[in-house]
Amino acid sequence: xxxxxxxxxxxxxxxxxxxxxxxxxAPAFPITPQTEMMHKFADFVADxxxxxxxxxxxxxxxxxxxxxxxxxxxxxxxxATSSAGFALMWEVVYIxxxxxxxxxxxxxxxxxxxxxNIHNDHSxxxxxxxxxxxxxxxxxxxxxxxxxxxxxxxxxxKDVCLPVMINYDGFIISHTSESLHILPDEDAWKFVGPKDLxxxxxxxxxxxxxxVGPLDLTDYYFEHKISQIEALKxxxxxxxxxxxxxxxxxxxxxxxxxEYRTDDADLVIVALGSTAGTAKDVIDAQREKGVKVGLxxxxxxxxxxxxxxxKALSKAKVVGVMDKSASFGGWGGPLFNEIRSALYDLPARPxxxxxxxxxxxxxxxxxxxxxxxxxxxxxAKGREAETVNLLGVRL
Amino acid sequence: MAVNLQTxxxxxxxxSGGHRACAGCTGSNILRQIMLTAGRDTVxxxxxxxxxxxxxxxxxxxxxTPFIHSAFENCAAxxxxxxxxxRALKKRGELPVPREKINFIAFGGDxxxxxxxxxxxxxxxxxxxxxxxxCYDNEAYMNTGIQRSGATPFGAHTSTAPAGKVxxxxxxxxxxxxxxxxxxxxxxxxxxxxxxxxxxxxxVRKALDVDGPAFINVLxxxxxxxxxxxxxxxxxxxxxxxxxxxxxxEVENGEYKLTYKPKxxxxxxxxxxxxxxxxxxxxxxxxxxxxxxIQRWVDDExxxxxxxxxxx
Numbered sequence: 001x002x003x004x005x006x007x008x009x010x011x012x013x014x015x016x017x018x019x020x021x022x023x024x025x026a027p028a029f030p031i032t033p034q035t036e037m038m039h040k041f042a043d044f045v046a047d048x049x050x051x052x053x054x055x056x057x058x059x060x061x062x063x064x065x066x067x068x069x070x071x072x073x074x075x076x077x078x079x080a081t082s083s084a085g086f087a088l089m090w091e092v093v094y095i096x097x098x099x100x101x102x103x104x105x106x107x108x109x110x111x112x113x114x115x116x117n118i119h120n121d122h123s124x125x126x127x128x129x130x131x132x133x134x135x136x137x138x139x140x141x142x143x144x145x146x147x148x149x150x151x152x153x154x155x156x157x158k159d160v161c162l163p164v165m166i167n168y169d170g171f172i173i174s175h176t177s178e179s180l181h182i183l184p185d186e187d188a189w190k191f192v193g194p195k196d197l198x199x200x201x202x203x204x205x206x207x208x209x210x211x212v213g214p215l216d217l218t219d220y221y222f223e224h225k226i227s228q229i230e231a232l233k234x235x236x237x238x239x240x241x242x243x244x245x246x247x248x249x250x251x252x253x254x255x256x257x258x259e260y261r262t263d264d265a266d267l268v269i270v271a272l273g274s275t276a277g278t279a280k281d282v283i284d285a286q287r288e289k290g291v292k293v294g295l296x297x298x299x300x301x302x303x304x305x306x307x308x309x310x311k312a313l314s315k316a317k318v319v320g321v322m323d324k325s326a327s328f329g330g331w332g333g334p335l336f337n338e339i340r341s342a343l344y345d346l347p348a349r350p351x352x353x354x355x356x357x358x359x360x361x362x363x364x365x366x367x368x369x370x371x372x373x374x375x376x377x378x379x380a381k382g383r384e385a386e387t388v389n390l391l392g393v394r395l
Numbered sequence: 396m397a398v399n400l401q402t403x404x405x406x407x408x409x410x411s412g413g414h415r416a417c418a419g420c421t422g423s424n425i426l427r428q429i430m431l432t433a434g435r436d437t438v439x440x441x442x443x444x445x446x447x448x449x450x451x452x453x454x455x456x457x458x459x460t461p462f463i464h465s466a467f468e469n470c471a472a473x474x475x476x477x478x479x480x481x482r483a484l485k486k487r488g489e490l491p492v493p494r495e496k497i498n499f500i501a502f503g504g505d506x507x508x509x510x511x512x513x514x515x516x517x518x519x520x521x522x523x524x525x526x527x528x529x530c531y532d533n534e535a536y537m538n539t540g541i542q543r544s545g546a547t548p549f550g551a552h553t554s555t556a557p558a559g560k561v562x563x564x565x566x567x568x569x570x571x572x573x574x575x576x577x578x579x580x581x582x583x584x585x586x587x588x589x590x591x592x593x594x595x596x597x598x599v600r601k602a603l604d605v606d607g608p609a610f611i612n613v614l615x616x617x618x619x620x621x622x623x624x625x626x627x628x629x630x631x632x633x634x635x636x637x638x639x640x641x642x643x644x645e646v647e648n649g650e651y652k653l654t655y656k657p658k659x660x661x662x663x664x665x666x667x668x669x670x671x672x673x674x675x676x677x678x679x680x681x682x683x684x685x686x687x688x689i690q691r692w693v694d695d696e697x698x699x700x701x702x703x704x705x706x707x
Contacts, residue, residue, distance in 0.1 A: 069476025
């Protein structure tokens, strides 16, 4: 298939993909750095490139609430947010998943207040990691575009019916122009397809009325939560199918996580988002020097592919998990905790250490990653080291 | 726009019996009356609160129309999403059942409307959705145990602003939510009660017929929270109007109009206060000034309303 080679920011690329998916409804409220995604989408609507009804709400809480009301009718629905906006909608983010509504939402990752900070880290999305949404993470503009097309097929699959959060780093991805391949509109539409409005229930079917969001007491709530857990367990196989089909169509092959030069790696860095790009560059240079280091970049953080990750990391001697968020009072960051737990049952576990880095958009340059790799090397040689470490902070 | 009891009695009851409202609840009566006029082609939203809780305990529902509840403070936003989706799906010819019009009605108590849901309501009204928001105002957070709200009247005893040895219940008058809604310059705003069924039906009909948002504030006497004999709910709604505590009026495109003119020698407010346990402490010696203050406030508010209605 012929693709179009363009230069777009992450926000523009995602808006383009969403335009191609022809959503019915998009509630929107501004917050940096998500704003430009909605600006671009509003331009498409204003120019008649897509006939989506936008609801320009007065808060993120209302954005997600309106998305719930819309998606409950069967309408294809998205909104987008960042940071404090995500925190404000937290209550209804849970409800969207509980009602099994296939809403798609970019979370353009930004630090949480306070102090107020508009720059990138992952504390916003990590606060919502247990909300029942599928969480997909992107390294660059291309991946953000691709996931913004694929998310509909995943969310709306009849055996999934769950909302999907697409994470991409604020400013680093959202505001940086990169060259990427996009699909022509008609091919994108052929891939995404129309929303199946025949299966399932609609709030607008006044001839077959349903009650959505009733009160659950002790006799049913637990079972309803289990049905969400079961849906999340079913999701990976459908995500894999969508990845496969997209790969065949575009030549861009995705999996739950990407393994970069890990085949013979003694040292493996695990990371989410744009840091993976920087790490790859450093790894290439280190490989030139003979250092056996690789990277594992996670796309699918929820549901968490524990068994697959354990297998992939089983051959490493030392694993360094990079967390761009802090778990205050906890022992290490959220990604570290999940990885370490996933590896616990391995007959021979690698050493696993954690680095908290880049909070509030502190730049994570190649020197920091080199320093991290040097520490991994030292640990491999038997040097004692802290389990939880900091990277790039003044102490 | 005549409303006929005979015709109305033939309309389908869209809120089934067997729900779990308290004996003597006037809230479920308000819902039933409104749904009689709205009819089957209606999507209902409920804010967390008494009426949501008693009508939808899983696996049961009292609603014979589509109903959605998501949270406490967001009923207006939720219904605004459904209403927008109706337009979006209709535009593409994708409605699940073809309809030229569907009514969208959001219900919230005074907690969910005057207080925690005010932002969501204000936003939805300002955006101009074709929806009706109905506040069933029982003047406190009844569902959570009778806590003070922005609608609680001066002097009322509640569990968070109780009457005690040194305090005499709420020390502020209620906010005027109906006027706040008028200030949104929406096509239709009104106040009513379940006792005045004809008034209520007429207002619901008008509200559903206007092109754009509408708001109706309905007083809902609460046997538990106010402390009165469950048989007397409707009587108390009537009295609230007769003593000018809850005047009946409508505001069509900014024009105020009284829809019920109480007698010139209106009932003194103490007659209404006497009927309810929540005001009992006001009748203790030494609290005469508080009773006077309530009467002064009622008279003052009525004077302002009459002026707005061109009746002064």
